[in-house]
Amino acid sequence: MTSPDTSYCLPALTVLAVAASLLGCAPQDAEPGQGKAYFDEPHQVPLGVPYEGKDPVADEPETVASADECGRGRGIDPDGNCVPLVTREHEFGGMVQIPAGAFMRGDIPARYNATSGRERPHHEHAGQPLFQDQLPSYWIDGYEVSRKAYSKCVEAGSCSPAVCLDGTDGRPTDRQLGDAELDAFPQTCVTHEQAEAYCSSRGHRLPSEAEWEYAARGPEGWMFPWGHEFRDELGLALGPVGYDPLDVSYFGLKGFGGNAIEWVADAYEGDANLSRYLGGEFRKKDGPLARSWAAWKRGLCGGSDCDLGTRYVIKGGRSGARAAAWQLAKGQTIAEPPANNFEDDRAIAQHERLGFRCAADLEPDATVLTVPKPVAPLPLYRQVDGYDLFLGVAEAVDREEAARFCSVLIAPGDPKELPEGGNGWRLPTLEEIRAVSVWFGGPGPFWAVEGAAEQTFVDTQTAEWDMVEATDDEALMARCIRSR
Template identity: 25%
Template sequence: MSSQRTRDPLGISGTLIAEKYLISHAVGEGGFSVVYKAEHTIWRQPVALKCFKILANAPADQRDKLLDGFIQEGRLMAELSSRSAAIVQARDIGTFTSPDGQWLPYMVLEWLEGKPLDAVLWEETQGGAPNRSLHEAMALLEPAAVALEQVHARGIAHRDIKPANIFVIGDPRGIGVHVKVLDFGIAKVMSEHAAAAAALAHTGQDITAFTPNYGAPEQFSRTHGATGPWTDVFAMALILVEILTGKSALQGDDYMQLAVESRDPIRRPTTRAFGLDLGSTVEAVLLQALAVSPQERFRTMGQFWTALHQAVFPDAGTWSPATSSGLVSSGIPSRSSLPSMPGYAGAGASPPSSLPGSGPAVVGGTRQPENSGSFVPSTSTAVPTKRSAAPVVLGALGAVILAAGGFAALKILGGGSEVTTTADTSPTASVAAGAPSASASAATSAAAPPGCPEGMALVTGGRFFMGSDEPTFKLWQPAHKVTIDSFCIDINEVTAGEYQACSDVGDCKRPPEAISFPKDPSVSDAEHEKLLKTISEHCTFGKPELTKHPINCVSWDLADAYCKVQKKRLPTEAEWEYAARGSDGRKFPWGNEVGDHTFMNACGTECTEWETARGAKPSQRMYEANDGFPGTAPVGSFPKGKTKFGLNDMVGNVWEWTGDWFAVYKDEEQVNPKGAPAGDRKAIRGGGFNGGFALWLNPAFRFHQLATASAPGIGFRCAREL
């Protein structure tokens, strides 16, 4: 049974840590940790060794304090896991110095066989499996609920309960299924030792971390009160609703929408809100578990689960199941009092040591499409749906803004520019928390989403129909389902000033003095030369008054080279379209409202006036109005045209080079598609300042241009992986 190997980020493969952990290879890497498969040389058993690289830069004078907290929480995690088979086991903790001199705390965890719950739900959805009944859903989650009650009884909360942190061992619908809760203790190390974490992040902000798709109101805004065990109750209720309905309980494509959904006093995300009526008694239990006010919620998981069982099995009596150590958690019915449930497996079930058809996993992983039997640890959250979202870290600024209220905050942040959920793309895979949980992230300013540099927006991964079936334009046919990884993309098109700065230090070539693009067969050579000379006035490089306008008149090679210098790349065509439209099938990048001259820089009366003054043939106009810019406009001049991800000028200003060679679409589902392997024409997107065809307002619109061409109407923006 093999696990996918990745590069060796820390250079420790083959080394012996603490004289007993022989490092085999890295199996996952995220922004905060690297997970290695290792062997306990004494026991001859595989283990997972998670190295917290985010702590490597901890100031020397804070390391002792940080290590003390790390050890305390490791001890807590080991104690909790020893009391319940439903909590992943922590076996050791320590520090080492990597070959390049980094001081690295690490945690040794048991090596699990199975899949995280988000992967299970995704695969079942893709396979057409019916939603679970309430009995089946309760049976699946029962071990996690019992484990959480044990923890809650001690006044401890997890604060990042989500499907990615519930690991499923065995046939998810079989009798031997068992689940484990992941990432206890790690969250506290990173969030409660805020001084050290803030020093690492070079910020004085407080740290608040959670996954917004499963966030309780008090996590979005502390005006609702403090977090605690009741926060886990809220998240577990959301997971239960999701399992029963097949839909994300909180409906939203970005952080701000999820904040509004979580705190909306009118629409509570119960099963009845999705058209599934389980009866008034069960509905009342879910309403209490999902109450906006923590004071109105069940205080612990045991109270919630007891009420749920009493609603479903009113004649079964009161439970009180013993944990693996013989201790009794108050308020939860015992397994012996349960009626027979299809697929039920109790909290005391022992996980199998090896399962046919499933590979090794640490605290999460990605099922690789090329090897469906290998499940390897990863360090990102990944399901191409809203089921599992990447953790988000809010600084104090974010908390203040959210305290103003949902819709006010949306307006303040420009309609969702701070997107914070995340997901992966494999249609047969999903990833759990191989990286530290949400609480393990360092504070991030509101201006820069977690994982993305300043000036870039985080585009949440997911699925969408790329292209269009409308018969009006052949090149965008057919519409086909595409799954996209989360990625970062420039909020604005690269400006002339930014490009010149790169050129001035010798990292980027100057654009050519003479522009060049193919001649329209309907015009003469002389007319074409006149056109080139006339419109070259619109080139922006080297003109002080145009430094904030998009760079243009650059070939694909120059655009590609600039992005690489910035440690970025050009977006794929699929990424560009997804960034412009998301998953919701909107008609335009900004929504379903027809845009006018206040939404984009396109060809209006100003365009005609400019062309007429130079004796050029007038172009077709997009609208009968003056948008104020006969050529390019400063980036971000049309905020009404902002996309759901907070991107400016995805329509208008300049066409944008993508990284793909142009290819005709295939009618098949794809994951992270790229264009043709070779060619002479690159795909371009978005339309330009001189465009007058309403067709390209559709995010699906695409065209192509010679990679060697340079024209005033073509510029670019960059992207990068998380």
């Protein structure tokens, strides 16, 4: 994992810092007396060793005066007791019961840079904006499915061998292996269908995107599974499942931030998060994003209407970020995969770092736990100097699409049904951008009333914006404003 580019991003980082405080930068380690989650504790790499979780019956419930006193790795039972999260074993690991609760889904990018999108329009930040979600209690694996676990499924005839697009099985290099055993590494190079088949063989399923993200970040909206701080020592090499003692999520699970990226159950839609705040369509069928997608797909299979299969969401790294990979249609292959996926990541299909974990519904007679910490919601628009500023951004839009995006926007607090003429949201003028620059988030360029506006200079105290040249059909970004 490389360090992110921080040039031209003072306002965006200001937003990020304030957002972190709003979401709740709680201590990221268990406080004294609150206990540790199972996966916080030292353990052996699970080479077929049975999972040894805690016995919730043997643990005495901890009576607390309020849920705020109940730490991470615990839940509130129906009697109001603070109890350890329930765990259960299976042959190659174990599952944790995630308590029911609300949380903020999505991502807050550190900067909005449309430079690469002008050349090849695509979604750079498909995880934005944030929105509040609610989940019932469910089970999820404590770490990724290992190669040993998957090989047993193949031997039993319930799974098929995993093969990367390049024909290899995705095994790590000798240098990456070191003293570890190959069986301990995550099973990668699987298709979405193979991941589903493995989970089904256990009587389980793939987690939904919401379940994966909630298990990774918890109710306090951590930007990364371990907290808000970026860790630049994490590389792109694989390690044994559960090997990183710092890659521990809010609920005490491992591998969400580093190691393998992971399939989830949901089909991918680039504007999925943004569409929750829209009362109509804003993209044109022949807009810049549509044209870019058609050209990229022609390079993969020779035509814009060819059947490559279905793209599903893949998760990893930043908790709320989202990307996609193909479950290729039967008989479909990609003879010469391009270096990068459409969104600029590298997992086009069964990739050498693409693995998975399984989830399951809670049994009807199981004791339901709820999360001790209430969700800390983040405002989706800010009131600044007489303006409302929506914090979500439409990416890869031409000038007409940008204006249409603002006209169909329904921000929190707006009428649920879009009134005729919209809710007053519109593109900003250059002077309005300058007035709210601390919250605008550059460098852009963004569409403005006068044309394209870009952040041209940043130092520790100022952020300057000016107009730049752009044709009306170019793919820039759009952020909406309205007068109060």
